[in-house]
Amino acid sequence: MKQVTVTGQTVKEAIQTALGQLDASEDQVNVEVIDEGKKGVFGVFGSKPAIVKVTEIPDQSQSGDEYLREIAKQMGNPVDVDIEETEKEIHYNLTGEKIARLIGKRGQTLNALQYLTQLAVNRDTDRYKAVIVDAEGYRERRSETLKQLAERLAKKSVRLQKEVYLEPMPSYERKVIHTALQHNQNISTYSDGAEPNRRVVIKPE
Template identity: 30%
Template sequence: MNIKIREKDFEGKSIDAAFEEAVKFFGVTPEEINFEVIQQPKKGFLGIGNKPAIINAFLNEKYMINRLNEFLGDILENFDGDFDYSINFQGKNILVRLEGDGLGKLIGKYGRTIGAMQHILSIFVNRLSSTKIDVNLDVGEYRRKKKEKIYEIVDNAVKRLNETNDKIELAPMFSYERRIVHEYVRSKYPHLETESIGLEPYRKVIIKSVKSKIKA
């Protein structure tokens, strides 16, 4: 994944010299910077026509992981427990997995704490990157179990939809939960449509038949 964070052009007598300028400017380790060569250095005749090396340098994925490690570590210090976590990039997604003792406090009632923490991590990451990145936080496989529960909720709602109404409202959900509903309905129930309505934190999903949209 080629994430460009705070990119800037640098010049030097050589590629290495230009890169050293980039390291000084960003104030990070060399491993946290990638660069692309814009212009190779060229020596002219008797000093006439000399051209400097020019590179476009930018903070990379390792920089992102290091900063996210520091930020997440500071957050976890406020919780009692012994936690281990991993951070992995998958395309334009970051998956953060947490394991350990005391996970219940990280999840919170109805998953509110894990939802809020994911939101905070997403804001932090996207302030660093010029590319939109989705952050997914999973605590003790809570996300997988939650996804299965949402599937069950949707299946039951669809049964009631077919029996009684041409549309049905689900209870308010976090944005990542609503996204699961939209994707699940689109893949399993292509004859139905979904729509998010309301304002946070009470935003909810409506599942409806295509006919109900035509009537509206």
């Protein structure tokens, strides 16, 4: 993360000088005005320069890309990373020879990678973005499995007339369960517990 402190006759002039040094545009930086300066008498006597501190905003998608490549390399599983980015979300799809190792049992390793990447992407910025890390279409396959699980456990809840607790899941997987059962009038769903052990509960009506 690049940062410069620059002086100028005016705040605007100092900012422009800083942008030139960083080779950046105004929407790519955060500006902190340390001193607005003072013109002085006749623009000379008693004048005081303006001082600004300009910090380059990290490229969030690039930060996540670099983090994923490095951590996969450290795990002995080099990957290629495809990125799709919207205003509120960054989606990374990993491909590689040993991709199953990065997915882990029931996606646990992939979920951990996603959590850590989200921290890396949103560090040093106030522009929060959600992060999804996928591996060769695993998320879609997992989603279908969760929908089938939801239907099966909903029937069990109705049959036994008791609440059924699912295993702890990350928020986007819980959302799949809630969405899959939202039109089932025989049951209701809610989430219970604190992260990372928060889980969906299916309750008969």
